[in-house]
Amino acid sequence: MKNIILKTEIPGPKSKELLARRAAALPSGLGKSTEVCVESALGALVQDVDGNQLIDFAGGIGMVNLGHRPQAVVDAIKEQLEKQIHTGALVTTFESYLEFAELLNSLTPGNFPKKTLLANSGSEAVENAVAMAKYYTKRPAIICFEGAYHGRTMLTLSLTSKYGLFKKGFGSYAQDIYRFHSPNIYRRPKSMTEEEYIDFCIERFDQNLISHVDPSAVAAIIIEPVQGEGGFIPVPKRFLEKIRQVCDTHGIVFIADEVQAGAGRTGKFLSIEHSGVVPDVVTMAKSIGSGLPISAITGKAEIMDAPHLGGVGGTYSGSPIAVAGAMATVKELVKPEFLNRATEVGNIITSRLKAMQEKFNCIGDIRGLGAMLVVEFVKNQDTKEPDMDFAMAVIKKSVSKGIILIRAGLYTNCIRFLPPIVITDEQLHEGLDVIEESIAEVLAGK
CATH class of the missing domain: 3.40.640.10 (Type I PLP-dependent aspartate aminotransferase-like (Major domain))
Structure with missing residues (x-):
């Protein structure tokens, strides 16, 4: 891994302290998709308070298309x-x-x-x-x-x-x-x-x-x-x-x-x-x-x-x-090169996810437009029965390996792909490798 740097488990000791303070100070109805506690962020990379570096595939729920802290x-x-x-x-x-x-x-x-x-x-x-x-x-x-x-x-x-x-x-x-x-x-x-x-x-x-x-x-x-x-x-x-x-x-x-x-x-x-x-x-x-x-x-x-x-x-x-x-x-x-890059990022994600779909029967659908994509997890590709537990397990596994992910979908059985468009090909493939590995491990019961 070249971009993911894990010095502790996620959450690490400092993050656990912050999460305890969050539980005591903030309403429990304020949900959190991950237990990542951010120290800083730049481009498509996020550093947590324990010194870990993660790749951001959630993008603040589509809030940072231009990346974190664009100059x-x-x-x-x-x-x-x-x-x-x-x-x-x-x-x-x-x-x-x-x-x-x-x-x-x-x-x-x-x-x-x-x-x-x-x-x-x-x-x-x-x-x-x-x-x-x-x-x-x-x-x-x-x-x-x-x-x-x-x-x-x-x-x-x-x-x-x-x-x-x-x-x-x-x-x-x-x-x-x-x-x-x-x-x-x-x-x-x-x-x-x-x-x-x-x-x-x-x-x-x-x-x-x-x-x-x-x-x-x-x-x-x-x-x-x-x-x-x-x-x-x-x-x-x-x-x-x-x-x-x-x-x-x-x-x-x-x-x-x-x-x-x-x-x-x-x-x-x-x-x-x-x-x-x-x-x-x-x-x-x-x-x-x-x-x-x-x-x-x-x-x-x-x-x-x-x-x-x-x-x-x-x-x-x-x-x-x-x-x-x-x-x-x-x-x-609105620059043409940025819009073209959004299409390129979407094509890379789609291509990788389509290959995973052929390997894993748990992937029911891959859809979206440009670099706004989801993978929908099902218990069987033929019945299309939603599998929200599997989606959550893949997210937890991926986050533990250094990828920030969030869910979506009426049945909450989808994982969104909203990485900053400024993400590099290297970072994108590294993140997708982790997700593919996580799917395989969840299927294997690891």
């Missing part, structure tokens, strides 16, 4: 710190907010006037997008999809699927939320071809517009072009085109949630660009800020302008520090 971002933050931290976009105007909004207006799909509102998190971005769609249409209902993840606020949790993990015990949710079936090609009925299944999903969509909610009541349809928490499921182009057609016919706002799939991860700046379908509003967060708390809502000017004066905004929204880092980040993310 251009660090320099931009330092420069901004010498000017001002935050005077408040609701109180004053500063050029960096305008420049970043202009950049996002130019980068997002659609040949129409656009405007951008900045916020602090993906949840806030979705909240604002939905609120503006309701204000613009004067309608109450929102359509979302099975398997979706849109956040943890009351509204976004109402939109989120996967009840047991995210919603159980938190009480009542927002009204007028209608959840439709979303295509999952891997789990389609055996009797259907892919195209027949997509036809079936479109037919169900039309039926739901009669049985669930009338289009005249719908303010917005929100969808992740590649589902994140749901298991990195790319939404078929024809299904996205159907949503666009319904929105055009009935005056509904089409919101693309690009919080996880966006910002260069899939080989394009936004994942919906692969389909050619143009949404009305896009929500972005995570990697646009390289880990800084910033999100953006970019959409048609008439929709963004709909709320009354003072109806949108927040105290920390548009923080000059976060904006400086985001501006530097996005300028790097």
